[in-house]
Amino acid sequence: MTTASKQAPLLQVEDLTVQFPTPDGLITVVDRVSFTLDANRVLCIVGESGSGKSVTALSLVGLVQSRGGRISAGSVRFAGEELVGRAEKSLNTVRGRDIGFIFQEPMSSLNPAFTVGDQIAEVVRRHRKASRRHAWARAVEMLDRVGIASAAQRAKDYPHHFSGGMRQRVMIALALACDPKLLIADEPTTALDVTIQARTLELLKTLQREQDMGVLFITHDLGVVADIADDVVVMYASQVVEQAPVRELFRRPQHPYTAGLLAAMPQSALENNTPLVGIPGVVPQPHRLPSGCRFHPRCAHAQPGRCTTDPIQLRLLDRGLVRCVRAEELRDPSAAQAEPAPIEGVTAQ
Amino acid sequence: MTTTSESRVPKLRVEDLEVTFDVGRGRKLHAVDGVSFHVDEGETLGLVGESGSGKSTTGMAVLRLAEPTSGRVYLGDTEVTGLRSRQLRPLRKRMQIVFQDPYSSLDPSMTIGQQLDEPLKVHTSLSKAERRARVDEALDTVKLSRRYTSRYPNEFSGGQRQRIAIARAMILDPELVVCDEPVSALDVSTQSQIVNLLLGIQEQSRTSFLFIAHDLAVVRLVSARTAVMYLGQLVETGPSARVYDAPAHPYTAALNSAIPIPDPDRQRTRDRIVLGGDQPSPLTPPSGCRFRTRCPFAMEVCAEEAPPQYPIDGGGYAACHLHTHGPQLRGASVLPLIHGDHLTTPLVSR
Numbered sequence: 001m002t003t004a005s006k007q008a009p010l011l012q013v014e015d016l017t018v019q020f021p022t023p024d025g026l027i028t029v030v031d032r033v034s035f036t037l038d039a040n041r042v043l044c045i046v047g048e049s050g051s052g053k054s055v056t057a058l059s060l061v062g063l064v065q066s067r068g069g070r071i072s073a074g075s076v077r078f079a080g081e082e083l084v085g086r087a088e089k090s091l092n093t094v095r096g097r098d099i100g101f102i103f104q105e106p107m108s109s110l111n112p113a114f115t116v117g118d119q120i121a122e123v124v125r126r127h128r129k130a131s132r133r134h135a136w137a138r139a140v141e142m143l144d145r146v147g148i149a150s151a152a153q154r155a156k157d158y159p160h161h162f163s164g165g166m167r168q169r170v171m172i173a174l175a176l177a178c179d180p181k182l183l184i185a186d187e188p189t190t191a192l193d194v195t196i197q198a199r200t201l202e203l204l205k206t207l208q209r210e211q212d213m214g215v216l217f218i219t220h221d222l223g224v225v226a227d228i229a230d231d232v233v234v235m236y237a238s239q240v241v242e243q244a245p246v247r248e249l250f251r252r253p254q255h256p257y258t259a260g261l262l263a264a265m266p267q268s269a270l271e272n273n274t275p276l277v278g279i280p281g282v283v284p285q286p287h288r289l290p291s292g293c294r295f296h297p298r299c300a301h302a303q304p305g306r307c308t309t310d311p312i313q314l315r316l317l318d319r320g321l322v323r324c325v326r327a328e329e330l331r332d333p334s335a336a337q338a339e340p341a342p343i344e345g346v347t348a349q
Numbered sequence: 350m351t352t353t354s355e356s357r358v359p360k361l362r363v364e365d366l367e368v369t370f371d372v373g374r375g376r377k378l379h380a381v382d383g384v385s386f387h388v389d390e391g392e393t394l395g396l397v398g399e400s401g402s403g404k405s406t407t408g409m410a411v412l413r414l415a416e417p418t419s420g421r422v423y424l425g426d427t428e429v430t431g432l433r434s435r436q437l438r439p440l441r442k443r444m445q446i447v448f449q450d451p452y453s454s455l456d457p458s459m460t461i462g463q464q465l466d467e468p469l470k471v472h473t474s475l476s477k478a479e480r481r482a483r484v485d486e487a488l489d490t491v492k493l494s495r496r497y498t499s500r501y502p503n504e505f506s507g508g509q510r511q512r513i514a515i516a517r518a519m520i521l522d523p524e525l526v527v528c529d530e531p532v533s534a535l536d537v538s539t540q541s542q543i544v545n546l547l548l549g550i551q552e553q554s555r556t557s558f559l560f561i562a563h564d565l566a567v568v569r570l571v572s573a574r575t576a577v578m579y580l581g582q583l584v585e586t587g588p589s590a591r592v593y594d595a596p597a598h599p600y601t602a603a604l605n606s607a608i609p610i611p612d613p614d615r616q617r618t619r620d621r622i623v624l625g626g627d628q629p630s631p632l633t634p635p636s637g638c639r640f641r642t643r644c645p646f647a648m649e650v651c652a653e654e655a656p657p658q659y660p661i662d663g664g665g666y667a668a669c670h671l672h673t674h675g676p677q678l679r680g681a682s683v684l685p686l687i688h689g690d691h692l693t694t695p696l697v698s699r
């Protein structure tokens with residue numbers, strides 16, 4: 001590590017842009033995304049399906065190329081060191097040792113042909129140059145840490161011997177076995193039942209504090225964000241549309257999409273005893289993005305011209321960033337209420 | 350029933366339903382084990398529980414899409430369980446189902462118009478023009494353009510496909526619709542659109558709904574009553590507001606407290622029950638109360654006797670010994686136990 005790593009943020013992403021070739025032409029699925037994550041903090045990326053969350057996460061550690069994608073611009077610095085453009089071999093060392101990764105598709109990172117103990121021990125041996133015996137001991141210790149009962153015994157079991165919730169904890173053990181400084185977790189609890197999710201989140205929070213990790217946590221559930229995040233990045237149609245510390249984001253969402261997501265949650269309707277408010281329309285496809293503000297066909301506050309012509313820039317507002325030209329005006333509830341219906345040609349789909 | 354009013358006969362009655370699957374090597378899996386409930390005309394009953402608890406199997410058995418091992422199902426005066434398979438056909442007109450996955454439940458080779466027309470062709474003697482009008486009406490109901498009739502499912506988004514599936518289920522004006530996780534696969538913005546659509550349909554029709562979901566918040570929004578399922582059995586039922594605000598079974602309370610509140614300050618300071626243990630295998634359910642391996646309140650009696658259904662203040666019942674043993678809640682909510690200091694073991698995490 002260089003001396004710069006002492007002051008540099010744990011993870012600094014700048015203008016990250018990822019493209020995929022498709023039959024419809026080159027599509028940009030991550031569009032100049034920037035954020036910073038410090039050690040010992042939890043940053044959540046939240047957004048609906050297809051907004052670019054997983055591709056963002058995968059591209060941070062060089063895993064989009066193998067999926068046909070390309071980082072066409074931007075920089076990813078881990079503890080001050082640039083990762084974009086690094087050779088696969090050196091990235092491989094960083095992955096698993098300094099950066100743990102929990103994938104959205106759980107089975108893709110567990111090999112059905114090996115016991116879970118062997119899989120964890122193998123990672124420890126490779127990255128930590130530990131002896132076979134020490135690596136196995138570490139595997140058992142990690143399984144115990146994530147709450148697998150009789151860990152020494154269970155380490156000898158194969159992945160299919162575990163329930164979905166336990167498998168998720170095995171994956172956490174695998175990702176954290178080498179004491180990474182950064183954990184990237186892509187929807188680690190989405191496939192789980194709520195009671196198991198609650199327990200897994202508690203576990204992740206505890207481990208994060210104990211190991212002083214930075215965590216990049218990806219989810220589509222704002223409830224989970226409220227539970228775990230320090231800072232939040234909201235993505236819509238490949239772009240960051242809002243970024244703020246968690247309390248500010250929930251207390252006063254600055255972007256109409258964030259506010260819409262919050263109002264669309266059944267919990268919000270129940271808490272406030274109000275009707276459920278939907279967001280009309282659907283998320284646009286990357287090859288058919290609307291002009292102007294990408295959210296304008298669904299936005300109740302869209303104004304022809306101002307919102308529909310030129311791309312909207314992400315800008316600083318109070319303690320956060322927002323990509324909406326009307327953010328200040330919309331704070332005044334009377335202005336926001338006197339809105340006409342969404343502009344022409346737009347109906348609920 | 351001893352009441353005289355005919356209209357009090359529920360639209361759907363399920364009595365002691367059991368569904369057992371043969372899973373090889375002589376082992377039997379009791380997916381549904383002694384479940385009873387009813388749904389009144391025009392009412393929505395929510396059925397919640399975690400993965401593998403037997404919700405879908407219950408819904409399928411009601412429609413005879415899964416064969417009940419024992420128990421009875423009545424639709425109005427018809428005993429569904431007594432019918433031979435060829436007698437089931439007229440029943441299909443009266444009962445419909447909407448599945449979770451809007452991608453696989455529609456036929457990719459048929460236009461939307463054809464898929465909506467098909468049930469009308471099979472089950473009614475309407476003329477072509479009349480059927481056409483019914484298809485248009487159904488599309489109006491789910492707020493889709495009438496122009497979509499000539500398009501194929503792959504041209505539609507997940508939410509739109511779910512609208513089509515709902516239109517198809519409603520087109521014969523059925524008496525009962527089973528909705529099996531109709532919004533679980535959808536994004537929150539689309540989910541809210543579909544929930545609002547279902548709320549609108551409920552208001553306008555006399556159809557009864559069995560609404561299956563694992564999301565208690567969604568269930569509360571769409572259902573007047575809720576039934577909570579755990580490992581093949583119902584553990585609590587009651588008016589949704591009561592089940593949600595004053596759960597009388599520890600599992601319901603745990604489910605409730607596991608739904609994150611979208612408010613960081615409240616979410617991080619509230620009392621929560623974090624369940625230990627894992628879901629037991631349905632092949633070897635625990636003796637006595639099936640929830641006891643994860644229940645923070647489990648007592649000795651819980652391993653010995655299956656808890657009886659105890660009537661709860663505010664409606665419904667809970668199957669839990671806490672009402673008659675230990676703290677003897679006698680029909681009250683378990684929430685004070687969770688917040689209080691009645692127990693020696695630490696139960697809640699802050």
Ligand SMILES: Nc1ncnc2c1ncn2[C@@H]1O[C@H](COP(=O)(O)OP(=O)(O)OP(=O)(O)O)[C@@H](O)[C@H]1O
Nearest residue numbers: 020029048049050051052053054055056067068286
């Ligand atoms: N290998 C690929 N080839 C082409 N397009 C891709 C590929 N992988 C992802 N995409 C596209 O990139 C966009 C972003 O996908 P991504 O998986 O990052 O979304 P996401 O926000 O993680 O969604 P989800 O919540 O469904 O996981 C989508 O439009 C997707 O179709």
Ligand SMILES: Nc1ncnc2c1ncn2[C@@H]1O[C@H](COP(=O)(O)OP(=O)(O)OP(=O)(O)O)[C@@H](O)[C@H]1O
Nearest residue numbers: 370378380399400401402403404405406407563631
């Ligand atoms: N055809 C089948 N053969 C054997 N076992 C089955 C079959 N269908 C379901 N099961 C088992 O029955 C139990 C109940 O399954 P069911 O699908 O009804 O649960 P569920 O509550 O709908 O779960 P989910 O929330 O995951 O949809 C599970 O243990 C399941 O594995």
Ligand code: SF4
Nearest residue numbers: 293296299307324325
């Ligand atoms: S820029 Fe205009 S259309 Fe976009 S979110 Fe703001 S008000 Fe809505």
Ligand code: SF4
Nearest residue numbers: 638641644651669670
């Ligand atoms: S019967 Fe016993 S184990 Fe079951 S829920 Fe009640 S207290 Fe818990």
Ligand SMILES: [Mg+2]
Nearest residue numbers: 053054055104
């Ligand atoms: Mg993803």
Ligand SMILES: [Mg+2]
Nearest residue numbers: 404405406529
């Ligand atoms: Mg199911």
